[in-house]
Amino acid sequence: MSTSESASELLQAQAQIWNHIFSFISSSALRCAVELDIPDVLYKHGKPMHLSDLSAELSLVDPSKVTFLPNLIRFLVHSGLLNQHDDDCYSLTPASRFLVKNEPLNLRSLLVFTHDPFIQKAWFELGNWYKNDFPTTFHTAHEKSFWDYIVEEPRLGDTFNGLMASESRLIVTVLITECRHIFEGLTSLVDVGGGTGTVATAIAKAFPAIKCTVLDLPHVIENLKSSTGNLEFVGGNMFENIPTANAILLKWIMHDWNDEDCVKILKKCKESIPSRDKGGKLIIIDIVLEDPKNTTEYARAQHNMDIMMLVCFAAKERTKKEWENLFNEAGFSECKITSIPGSRSLIEVYP
Template sequence: MESQKNEENVTSNLLKAQSHIWNHIFNFINSMSLKCVVDLGIPDIIHNYGKPISLSKLISLLPIHPSKTCFIHRLMRIMTHSSFFSQYNVTENELEIEYMLTDASILLLKDNPMSVTPFVHAMLDPVLTNPWHQFSTWLKNDDPTTFETTHRMLLWEYVACDSKFSNLFNESMASDTRLVTNLLIEKCRGVFNGLESLVDVGGGTGTMAKALAKSFPQMEFSVFDLPHVVDGLQGSENLNYVGGDMFKEIPPTDAILLKWILHDWNDEECVKILKNCKDAISKKGKQGKVIVIDMVLESEKESINESVETQLFFDMLMMVVLAGKERNKKEWIKLISSAGFSDYKITPILGLRSLIEIYP
C-alpha cells in the first residue's frame, strides 16, 4: 500500500512539473493575445458601448473577416481568465455572454490620459521581442547586449536611425511618464517643497517636466537630454530644453530628476551619472537633492508574488536590451555612497517603482 502511494505521488509530481514547464513555454500567448486585443481596439469598443456587451454584438463591431468570428470567444476567454475582462450573463450560448472592462483593461483605453497602450505596442514590437531568440547566443559571445547580437547596434543607435520605432518607443515612455507624473503630483507633492529649480535628466520630449511646471509654477524646470532629442522643442514660461550629455556635465540646479534612467546603465555608469548630479546641485551653493524614480527589487521576500515577478521580468529586460539592471536596496545604497552622497530616503509609493531621494 505504501509503495502504491509513493508511486501515485511520483506520478502526481511528474504531471505537475510538466504543467509548470508548459505554462512557462506558453507564457508568450498571454502577451500576444493582449497585443491582439489592443490592436483590434476591443477595450475601446466595450467602453464606447456603455454597458455589458454580448459576444455577438462585440463581434459585429470588430474589424475582422467574417470567417474569423468563431475565434473571438476563445480570445476573450483567455483574456477574461487573465483578468482583462469580466463576464456577465454566462450561459451555454457563448454568443450571449456579456463582457465588461476591468481595472487593467481601463488602462488600455486609447483616450485614457494614463493609457498604457503605447507601452504594449512598443514592448511587444518585433524590434524588442526578436532579441530574446538570441539570448543563449549572446551569453556565448562578447556583445554588450542581446539587442546588439540581433540588430548589430545598440538600442539607442537603433532608436536614432529608425523613425517608426523611435516614435513608438518615445510614445511608450511618454505614456508611462503620464501615469507616474499623475501619481507623483497627487501623492508626493512634498518632495518639491523648498525647491526653486529642477532639471529632468533624460526627460525626452518633456512629458513629466510639462506637468510639473504646470503644477509648480513657482519653480523653474529644464529638460536635459541629447541634442537631437530636444532640438526644436519649444519651452514655456518656466520650462526650457537643454541639449547635452549626462555623462559629461549636468546644468546647475536645486534638484535633479532621474525617472527610469539609472536602470538603463551598469553600476560604473550610474556612479558617473550620480557624481555629475552631485556636482550640478552643489554648484547652486545650497542643499539640493536628486530625485530618482526606479524599482527597488523586493529580493528579501520569500514568496514570489506578481509584483516581484514583474520586477524580475524588468531586470531581465534591462539585461537583454540595455545591459542595465534593476537593483535591490543594498545595491542602491552602494551606488549612492559610491557617488559621494551622504543620505537617502526610499519611499515605495509608486507601485512597482519607488521614489528615492538622495542628499549630498
C-alpha cells in the same frame, strides 16, 4: 524525477513548466485584442456587451473567423483582462482600460514596442549573449546598440518616446499628489533624460516657483517648446554636463546603464547640485527590487523589467543594497527610499 513525488505533484510541476513555455501567449493574445480594437469597442459601448454585438462591431472580413472569437475572449477572461457577465456579455477590467486609445495613461505603445520584431529578435539571442563577447543581447541580434538603432529608425524612436510619455503621465500624478513634499522649498530642478517633458511640465505648472529644465539629447528635444514660463528644454549629454540646480530628477534612467556608467551619471549630478545644507538633493524614481520569492503583481512586474533591461542594455533593476553601493561610490552621504504606489520607489539622495 524523484520516486517520492506523487503523480499529482509531477502533474502540477508539468503544468507549471507548460505555463512558462506558453507565457508568450498572454502578450500575443493581448496584442491581438488591441489589433482587433476590442478594448475600444467595449469602452465605447459603455456597458457589458453581448459577444454577438461585439463580433459585429469588429468588422471581421471572413465570417468564419467569428466562430473562433470565443477562444480569444475566453482567454482574455481567464487572464483577468475581460469581465464575463450573464448572458454571454463582456466588459473591460481596470487592467484592460490601459489598452483603450483615448485613455491618457494607456500602455498601448509599450505593447506595440515590446512586440516589434526588432525587440523580439533580441530575446531569441539571450542564451547566445551569455556565451559571446557582444556588449548586449540587443547588439548580438542587431550588431548595434539599442540607442543607435532607434535613432536610425524614427518610427521606433517615436513609439519609444510615446511609451515613455505615457509612463510619465502616470507617475507624475503620483508624484504631485502623493509626494509633494519632495518639491517643497526647491527653486530649480533639472529633469535629466526628460524626453518630451511630460513630468517637468506638470511639475512646473504645479510649482510655479520652481524653474524646471529638461535635459535630453538634442535630437530628442529639438522641436519641443515650453508651455509654461518656468520650463525650458536644453540639449546635452548627461555624461558630459548637467545644468546646475537645487535638485536633479532621474526617472527610469539608471536601470538603462551598468554600474560603472551609473556612477559616472551620479558624479555628474553631484557636481551640479549644492551641498545638503543649501538644499541640494537628487530625486530618483526607479525600481527597488523586491525579494524574488515575492509573488505579487508589483514584484512580478519588477522582475520582468529586470530581464528587459538585461536584454536591451546589459543593465538591471537594483536591490536596496545595490542602490546604496552606487551612491556610496559616487560620493553621496545618505539616501532615503520611500515606497510609492506601483512597482517603483522614490529615492532621495543627499550629497
